[in-house]
Amino acid sequence: MDTPQTADEWFVRLNSGHPVSPQDEAAFRVWLSKDPLNEKAYRDCQVRWTELAALGQSPELLARRAKALKAAAGTNSRRDLLRWAGGGLAAAVTAGVVYAGFAPSRAWAKYATGEGQRLTVPLPDGSELTLAPLSRARARFIDGGRIIELQDGQIFVRAARRPTPLMVRAGDCVVTGSGCQVQVTLNADKTEVLVADGGATVKPQGGRTRHLWSGQKLSGDLTTARIQAVDARTATEWREGRLVFRDQPLSDVVADFNRYSIEQFIIADPKLGALRLSGSFRYDGVEDFPQALESVLGLSVEPAGANRWRIASR
Structure with a gap:
């Protein structure tokens, strides 16, 4: 097996899902020591990998992933699956979730x-x-x-x-x-x-x-x-994209949603915060939460700007 020569190639090798051999680990250390910029380049790979999370909702990205997985079906090469994102990086991205790899380093x-x-x-x-x-x-x-x-x-x-x-x-x-x-x-x-x-x-x-x-x-x-x-x-x-509440004040429920979700909710009247709510709701697809506020608590949920919602009495 050829020894990787670039940061992207090393990132794929060390995050292929297979155990890292002592030979690869030693060669990786040698590669790092050859140039101070090598470690920075490797860290840049990790940063780019993490940033892929921001694309989790992109239809184009998901379509590319589906196409790559279909093309790789029936092969035994994990390397082919890892190259679909370009530049030797890979991630399984779904509903804002990223599965990233980790390689040994003193940094x-x-x-x-x-x-x-x-x-x-x-x-x-x-x-x-x-x-x-x-x-x-x-x-x-x-x-x-x-x-x-x-x-x-x-x-x-x-x-x-x-x-x-x-x-x-x-x-x-x-x-x-x-x-x-x-x-x-x-x-x-x-x-x-x-x-x-x-x-x-x-x-x-x-x-x-x-x-x-x-x-x-x-x-x-x-x-x-x-x-x-x-x-x-x-x-x-x-961890499964859900928040579970058991007879909790609406003020606490909304605070939790605002912490986890890209959608932000505002309680128009502080008195409404004392209402209590139970249920299990997705925070990465919040349709069921506004529906519960309207059907269970009899409240109104209206748009209040980009990704912002106003909760009020009807």
């Missing part, structure tokens, strides 16, 4: 999502990272260390079982675990940790270490917060 790999986008990243140790809309995170897997840093927003981590625990940093809190599933949220310097499966330890700065099990969470001031029982399935449904 931090950075990931970000925009309004209505979510990003799923397979990591080199077999773990998986999913970013909610409007989230930023970075990761580094090198020399046996496994570190993910949440800078803003919300992530869901499937931590592969390894001798060395995976570490998630969020603000002044460190979460560690192996063979577990953890959701971590960081907004306005407030942290929430929820364990969806398995167990993980939570260590806030200046506080004692606590252990959470499936269906438990800590939120607010983690140094003093009590462990709460939660419905983990409901709390993590955003």
Whole structure:
């Protein structure tokens, strides 16, 4: 197999879905060391990959992907499937979701999502990272260390079982675990940790270490917060493009929608915020949400500008 010579070729080789051989890893290090611009070029590939998320709703892009997949059907070459996007980059893009690859490096790999986008990243140790809309995170897997840093927003981590625990940093809190599933949220310097499966330890700065099990969470001031029982399935449904509410105030429901969806809702009368709503609604296709507001709560939902909607009494 020929040795890649460009950043795009290396990106495809290291993210082909096959295990990275020691020979390829060594050759990649040599290629990086040859020119300081090589690492920048490689990082540019990762940035371009992430930016493909913004095209998730593009009919032209989806048509190109469908055409490429059809043309590649019946072949054994994953490389052919990876080249449809041009420049040696590839992504499975659907409803604002991007499945991106990760290659080993001493530099931090950075990931970000925009309004209505979510990003799923397979990591080199077999773990998986999913970013909610409007989230930023970075990761580094090198020399046996496994570190993910949440800078803003919300992530869901499937931590592969390894001798060395995976570490998630969020603000002044460190979460560690192996063979577990953890959701971590960081907004306005407030942290929430929820364990969806398995167990993980939570260590806030200046506080004692606590252990959470499936269906438990800590939120607010983690140094003093009590462990709460939660419905983990409901709390993590955003990964499927849905938000689930159980008898919650409309003000809270709208706040959640505005956080996840590119469509923004405005409550015209603050008194309406006290109305309560239950249901499961898509945030990446919000037709069912306005319908529920009109049919269940008897409200009016009218356009108020580009991607903006006004909720009012009839």
